[in-house]
Amino acid sequence: MEQKKYMNPYLGGVLLGLVLVAAFWVSGRGLGASGAAKSVVVTGVKTVAPAHVEKSAFYQEYLSKHTNPMKDWLVFQMLGVVVGGFLSGAIAGRLKFTVEKSPKITNKTRLIFAVLGGIFFGFGSQLGRGCTSGSALTGMAVLSLSGFLSMAAIFGTAFALAWFARKLWI
């Protein structure tokens, strides 16, 4: 099946903005992604090493605020993202197992750098109290200082490093 064209980006932006406003109207908070990944990590550690969690001040503090980390707004929202992404991909004929990369590198190189990028992003999202969705996009919509700082730092750094990483993409 031939892939359909992507949506016009400005129309997409309007729709994404409306989703963001809906999130605020319902929950008083915007969108987010890394918070859900953190819930999964904490739940995983708690299941595998309960004794270790008992001793760690960080996990104890987190669990005192989130009695059940999986029963969380962002976890349900991210489950929705997976369903919504799948539906859009199915309608547009884009469901396919593939590794996306520049034609100049191997799949192995791409996957290694994807893991590495994930490690950086995962760590950074915790340090920065939110990722592109929760800190930059949502933070900018409420005009918060941290939203603009976070946006500038994420995109500024990626632009600054783009030349060094160019072989991965172009």
Add this chain to the structure above:
Amino acid sequence: MGPLVVYEIISENVNLFLAFIIGIGFGFVLESNGFSSSRRLAGMFYGYDTTVLKVFFTAAIVGSVGLLFLGLFKWIDLSSIYINPTYLWSTLGGGVIMGAGFILGGYCPGTSFCAASIGKLDALAFIGGMFIGILIFTEGYPLWEGFYNAKFMGSPVISEMIGTSRGFLTLLIILVALGMFWVGEWAEKKFARDDYKLNQK
């Protein structure tokens, strides 16, 4: 009157169900705009595809204007929405590390889940890495606890900091965004690539 949860108009379980529905909208819009494609996302940083800029800033504008109007119509109590706190060093430091992750990995957390949902294996690898990165943070927390909590500034809103109204600041942001859209359109022509097609309406 919203937020619905804050005013206890809906129960906790309905809130979680609505989170799922809103997530479906979020994922659907991301995928429809090609945020499930790492080369499209990375294109932002080489100018050959500036969709990220266009979608991101249009969404931020619609989001802030939408909140303004909802506030004006008294449909939402703007004083009860969550404002991201600013811890100067960790906000900036976290952002720098995330930026490096973005250019190396080609995704951010939300887009990686969206891409994995249509079968992108590089997105799955990114998600695996992300779990490792978060685990490193939680396990090593005492090492960066000081940095994480340093230079706490409360939850400042830029319009209040510079002494202007929300509306005026939003107008300024819209003007800046229009300028950036123009740059984006220009860049896509200037840095167009033979091995990459902007497959969009």
